[in-house]
Amino acid sequence: MELSVGDVMTRAVVYVKPTQNIKRVAELMKSHDIDSLLVMEKKKGTGIVTDTDIIRKVVAEGKDPAHIHVAEVMTSPLITIEPEEDIDDAAKKMSEQHVKRLVVIKHNNIVGILSEDDIVNVEPALSTLIREHNMWNIEEITPTPESLSGVCESCNNFSEDLKVVDGRLLCEECSIR
Secondary structure: OOOEHHHHOEOOOOEEOOOOEHHHHHHHHHHHOOOEEEEEEOOEEEEEEEHHHHHHHHHOOOOOHHHOEHHHHOEOOOOEEOOOOEHHHHHHHHHHHOOOEEEEEEOOEEEEEEEHHHHHHHHHHHHHHHHHHHHHOHHHHOOOHHHOOEEOOOOOOEEOOOEEEOOEEEOHHHHHO
């Protein structure tokens, strides 16, 4: 089962204009409990401003956030992805571009934002799905029980003698219980 960017992205995107001051941006981030805002001008995404931008380009340089405009600290151009793309491709793109967020576009319109947090939040669910999927046909695809080694699915201990019991890989001790 492949997850797409559209399955995971955040659809509600908060934005500001490039002329907005950083103090107001920080207030919006706090009130919406977010760490980035898109920068829009004439209905087009022109950049993104993040909490890291504020820390590095305003606070660390001792500038007054009430007198610094978004355009002075935003990151531009936007790095984008389409909602149909695979979540693994999105993670790879983030890594290659050294960014923590991708702006999701469809027909040149912004439809959401995908963050590292969005991807991390689905990983536990993916791990569970993969484990369950692998157990469905485990008896058909595994070699003979005496050749299995790995982690027991009951006690989580390593064993060189796992047995398939009711579709689960169990060590000798747990398979007797």
